[in-house]
Amino acid sequence: MPLPLHAKAEDNLRFIRETMERAGSFTAVSGRGQMAIGATALIAAWLASAAGTSDRWLAVWLGEAAVAVAIAMATTTWKARDHKVPIVSGPARKFALSFVPPMVAGALLTIVLVLRGEFALLPAMWMLLYGAAVVSAGTFSVRVVPFMGACFMLCGAADLVLPAMGNAIMAIAFGGLHLGFGAAIARRHGG
C-alpha cells in the first residue's frame, strides 16, 4: 500500500535531516589528529616497555592519555574551523555523549584496579572500553570510525588471552590502529 502524501513528505524531511547530520559528522574526527595520537602512543609504548616498575608503566600510559585528549581536542577544533562548521553541532554532541560514558567507566575501573594492584588487567580493560566508546560514538560518524572501535575491542580481547603481551598489544592498538585509521580518515574525509 503506497504511503499517504504527508507521510512521504515527513519521510523526505527526515531523510534530509539525517543526511545533513551524517555530513556534519565528517568533521567530528580529525584523521591527522588520530595519526598524531598513534605516533605519541608508539613513543609511550616504547617508554612503558622500559619503565621497570608498574607505577612508572602506569604513569607513562596515563600521561599518554592526557596528551591524546589534548591532541584530539585541538585537531578536532582546527578541522571544524577549516571546514567552517560549528564545533558543537548535533552529531558532534551525540558523538561526545556516546563516547564519554565508557571512558568514565574506564577511569573508575582504572582507579579500582590500581588500588588492588591488578595492573595486568588494565591494558585489556582500556582497549575494550575505548573500543566500545569509539564503536558507539562512531555510529554518528563515518563508517571507518566504528570499524576502528571494533578493532580496538578485538585487541582488548586478544590481551585477555595473552596478558603477558599487554604492552605490545597496546602499541599495536593505540599506536598502529590510530596511525592506520587516521591516515584513512585524513585521506578520505577531509583531513
Add this chain to the structure above:
Amino acid sequence: MAKPQPARGKRSHADREPLRELRGKAEASRVPDLDKLIHERMRLAIVSALAATDTLGFNELKDLTGATDGNLSVHARKLEDGGYLTCAKRFEGRVPKTEFRLTAAGRRALERYVDHMEALIRAVRDR
C-alpha cells in the same frame, strides 16, 4: 549558469491524485510544483549533504550517499547542469581530487523543497 527547471510530469498516479486534492484548498494552492531535480533520492542526498558542510570530496560524498562511482557521477552532473552545485578538480601532489560545493541556487532549491514538504504536511493536518 543554467536556470534550474521545476519538476514536471512523470509523477505516479498515487502522487497526482492527493496533490490535486490539496491544490483545491487555499493553502495548498500556493504550493509550487515539486523540484524534480532534487526530488530524486540520490540527488536529494547529495544536495542535503552539501548543505551541511562547505565542500565534500568525491569519496566523502560516495560514502555518505552509498552511491557507486558511476551513479554519483551521473547525479552530480545533473545537479551541476542544473546550476545546483559546482565541481572543482585539482591535484593534491599527483592525486586528482574532485570537490563539490553547493551553489546559492542549490541552497535555495533545497529550502524551497523543505518548504514544499512542510506545506504538504500542514495542509493535511489543517484538514
